[in-house]
Amino acid sequence: MSSELDCVEQFDVVPLSNKVGQGETASVPEALKVPLFGALFVSNDETSPQTYAILDAAKVIGLPELLASSGLEHRCFYKGNMLDELGDVAPWIVRLEAENRLTRNLFTQGDAPWHLWDKEAGIFLRSSQSLVTLWRHFRKFTKVQNSLGDSVYFRFWEPHVAQAYLSVGGRDALGSPSFFHNSNGKIVDAVICCGTQDVSTVHYAPEASPEMGYKLTPAQERALIQGEERRRRADIATALRRCFPDQTEDMAQDQLIDIVGRVSLRMGAYGIRQVRNIHVLASWQLFYGDLFERRDPNGNLYNICRSELGEDAKLVQMQSRMDALHSAGVI
Incomplete structure (x- = not known):
């Protein structure tokens, strides 16, 4: 699908219909089959990275219960009292399986509360690491430093936020390698962002770099502001079409x-x-x-x-x- 020199791929996604035809077994849209469950790189290694999602319970009604009944391995980013108090609006990580009903519902467009495409519930990851390893890694990103050194909440699991953050390249992308790497090396091969208002993207892990901490660069902050404005305009445009x-x-x-x-x-x-x-x-x-x-x-x-x-x-x-x-x- 890609060489490791390609950092970003863009593609259009047609969501699954809520009306499943006889014999239809697709659990993800055609354009996402390889990015989500196929081989990412041409390699002699026959094993493919596993597929994970980081989902936003604030966007999906009853997400903790959906995950509990899915049979999929999952974990909330919060723990202890915060899990008890905020679990219904917190980010959760789940290891997806291609044929699982929850996987299909994430990519299905429809009016039912379990059809989640239009909710833009989260982002997707490809990684050979365990869920616990990824959970420990990404919990560090829920709060980061801005360019002034102030602590800010970072909702990186929102597709348009992740796209803006990961699309900043060159020397300005100081924080991005830390998103894909920890102190032991690369732990995330790719991040897939699917949005109803924006083109969908696959962001591949950049080359490893010295540990930069979890601090946003000025270029990333500008990209996040611009991404929020693009999203705001797209939402208003959608509302105009509806009205x-x-x-x-x-x-x-x-x-x-x-x-x-x-x-x-x-x-x-x-x-x-x-x-x-x-x-x-x-x-x-x-x-x-x-x-x-x-x-x-x-x-x-x-x-x-x-x-x-x-x-x-x-x-x-x-x-x-x-x-x-x-x-x-x-x-």
């Missing part, structure tokens, strides 16, 4: 995301940044076109944008003015 199916039917997702991005940049300059407000403003742009705030003949909309009002107060006044303009047939 206005007729108006968005012929629009590609990238086109919708571009609309949201233009609105976010423009309105951010006026101090309007909250998701719910950007959603409203993006819907106006969808209906009334680019630079809708400049189409008020009296300039009231533009003046509201530039005023010293708070963000929510601006939206209230803009909504009132848009209603008046719409009623008058001006916009």
